[in-house]
Amino acid sequence: MKRAMFQLDQKDMPNHWYNILPDLPEPLPAVLHPGTGNPVTPDDLAPLFPMGLIMQEFSPEQYIEIPEEVQEIYRIWRPTNLHRAYALEKALDTPAKIFYKYEGTSPAGSHKPNTAVAQAYYNKKEGTKRIATETGAGQWGSSMAFGCALFGIECKVYMVKISYQQKPYRRLMMNTWGATCVASPSTDTKAGRDMLAKDPDCPGSLGLAISEAVEDAAGRDDTHYSLGSVLNHVLLHQTIIGQEAMMQMEMADAYPDIIVGCVGGGSNFAGMYLPFVKDKINGKKPDLRIINVEPESCPTLTKGLYAYDFGDVAGMTPLLKMFTLGHDFMPPPVHAGGLRYHGMAPIICHLHKLGLVEARAVPQMATFEAGIQFARTEGIISAPETNHAIRATIDEALKCRESGESKTILLAHSGHGHFDLAAYDAYLSGKLVDYAYPEEKVKEALANLPKVANQ
Numbered sequence: 444m445k446r447a448m449f450q451l452d453q454k455d456m457p458n459h460w461y462n463i464l465p466d467l468p469e470p471l472p473a474v475l476h477p478g479t480g481n482p483v484t485p486d487d488l489a490p491l492f493p494m495g496l497i498m499q500e501f502s503p504e505q506y507i508e509i510p511e512e513v514q515e516i517y518r519i520w521r522p523t524n525l526h527r528a529y530a531l532e533k534a535l536d537t538p539a540k541i542f543y544k545y546e547g548t549s550p551a552g553s554h555k556p557n558t559a560v561a562q563a564y565y566n567k568k569e570g571t572k573r574i575a576t577e578t579g580a581g582q583w584g585s586s587m588a589f590g591c592a593l594f595g596i597e598c599k600v601y602m603v604k605i606s607y608q609q610k611p612y613r614r615l616m617m618n619t620w621g622a623t624c625v626a627s628p629s630t631d632t633k634a635g636r637d638m639l640a641k642d643p644d645c646p647g648s649l650g651l652a653i654s655e656a657v658e659d660a661a662g663r664d665d666t667h668y669s670l671g672s673v674l675n676h677v678l679l680h681q682t683i684i685g686q687e688a689m690m691q692m693e694m695a696d697a698y699p700d701i702i703v704g705c706v707g708g709g710s711n712f713a714g715m716y717l718p719f720v721k722d723k724i725n726g727k728k729p730d731l732r733i734i735n736v737e738p739e740s741c742p743t744l745t746k747g748l749y750a751y752d753f754g755d756v757a758g759m760t761p762l763l764k765m766f767t768l769g770h771d772f773m774p775p776p777v778h779a780g781g782l783r784y785h786g787m788a789p790i791i792c793h794l795h796k797l798g799l800v801e802a803r804a805v806p807q808m809a810t811f812e813a814g815i816q817f818a819r820t821e822g823i824i825s826a827p828e829t830n831h832a833i834r835a836t837i838d839e840a841l842k843c844r845e846s847g848e849s850k851t852i853l854l855a856h857s858g859h860g861h862f863d864l865a866a867y868d869a870y871l872s873g874k875l876v877d878y879a880y881p882e883e884k885v886k887e888a889l890a891n892l893p894k895v896a897n898q
């Protein structure tokens with residue numbers, strides 16, 4: 444079986460991140476202050492983030508230099524490789540050419556360290572001693588623990604209690620990198636104590652863990668808050684993926700017709716496609732298709748409403764204009780923990796509204812079927828999140844088999860699934876089921892959107 448991998452030299456690693464903001468055909472809607480309803484100012488965000496990151500959030504610069512210290516750490520695993528999936532193509536008997544860029548070789552096993560390292564750097568530079576953050580299944584918490592360890596910053600992670608109890612391995616990674624991890628709701632914050640008083644057995648939620656981490660950071664001078672997806676600066680840091688992929692596709696003498704990836708908050712996939720969207724906007728590749736894949740159980744882009752909403756359950760964060768299922772949306776317990784967020788990166792939502800990208804929801808069972816076919820051909824056991832993207836990639840390749848077209852498909856592969864084998868066990872032993880989020884429930888959650896003038 445033919446195999447091919449496209450490797451960049453370390454000296455060819457991009458030394459700038461790409462910022463889409465100045466290239467957007469229409470400006471991104473403003474972020475609003477939850478109290479006044481006015482656009483937020485950098486000063487409003489200063490208690491939570493270092494100024495270096497706040498400036499990136501609103502930057503008009505097309506390219507932003509990656510600091511040398513961050514580049515040095517990226518070189519532990521970057522540039523990541525691009526592969527041609529010859530074996531998968533053969534198994535599907537498709538004329539399509541499938542390429543995938545694999546982010547699973549980072550120390551934490553996904554794309555998330557690309558931003559964790561950058562965020563730790565800007566915090567360190569401005570004297571932050573301690574970072575508070577939240578995590579669901581532990582992917583973000585472990586990435587931030589890694590970033591903080593390398594810059595000597597104390598790290599406190601509020602981990603959703605049910606995952607804290609059921610998924611010990613990513614918690615142990617956090618401890619190994621020196622972070623403190625507590626189950627949320629915890630007794631360390633008012634938000635946590637209030638919830639425990641109401642319901643001592645509360646299993647926790649990502650929204651509540653965000654409220655705890657934000658309260659922790661806002662209440663201490665030595666501490667900042669950190670978010671692993673959704674915000675513009677997080678997507679910016681991930682654009683190293685797409686810039687590398689562009690060079691590697693050139694090495695392969697190819698350019699994608701279709702780019703496919705999974706979206707939770709949207710950071711890994713936006714990081715892949717934002718440099719390509721530029722080609723679509725400026726007319727270099729106007730017919731490029733970009734498919735954002737999400738679970739049927741959390742159908743943010745396909746069933747949500749485009750409106751201003753909070754980023755957390757408690758309503759403490761600024762208001763973001765995004766496709767949302769409502770900030771009090773309670774996600775069903777599907778295995779792709781990283782894809783269970785009620786909102787979506789405002790940049791992705793804006794591009795979707797402008798018709799520059801498309802969205803698709805896929806059922807859980809079919810994603811594991813696709814992930815297993817990928818493992819048995821390409822070898823990699825993928826994260827359940829990534830399996831969503833693999834499903835849509837295979838479906839597009841099968842359409843090519845029907846039509847006889849030889850399209851070039853580029854898959855954003857966000858990480859490995861070595862800590863998610865319990866989910867594979869559930870699938871292989873026939874215990875997994877599909878769950879599509881009911882339309883009535885979407886309506887219910889959307890009834891509680893914050894009231895904003897000019898919504």
Ligand SMILES: *Cc1c(COP(=O)(O)O)cnc(C)c1O
Nearest residue numbers: 672707708709710711781857858
């Ligand atoms: C966290 C995570 C995701 C989802 O997050 P995005 O911000 O949408 O990229 C996807 N894949 C993996 C492997 C993850 O860990």
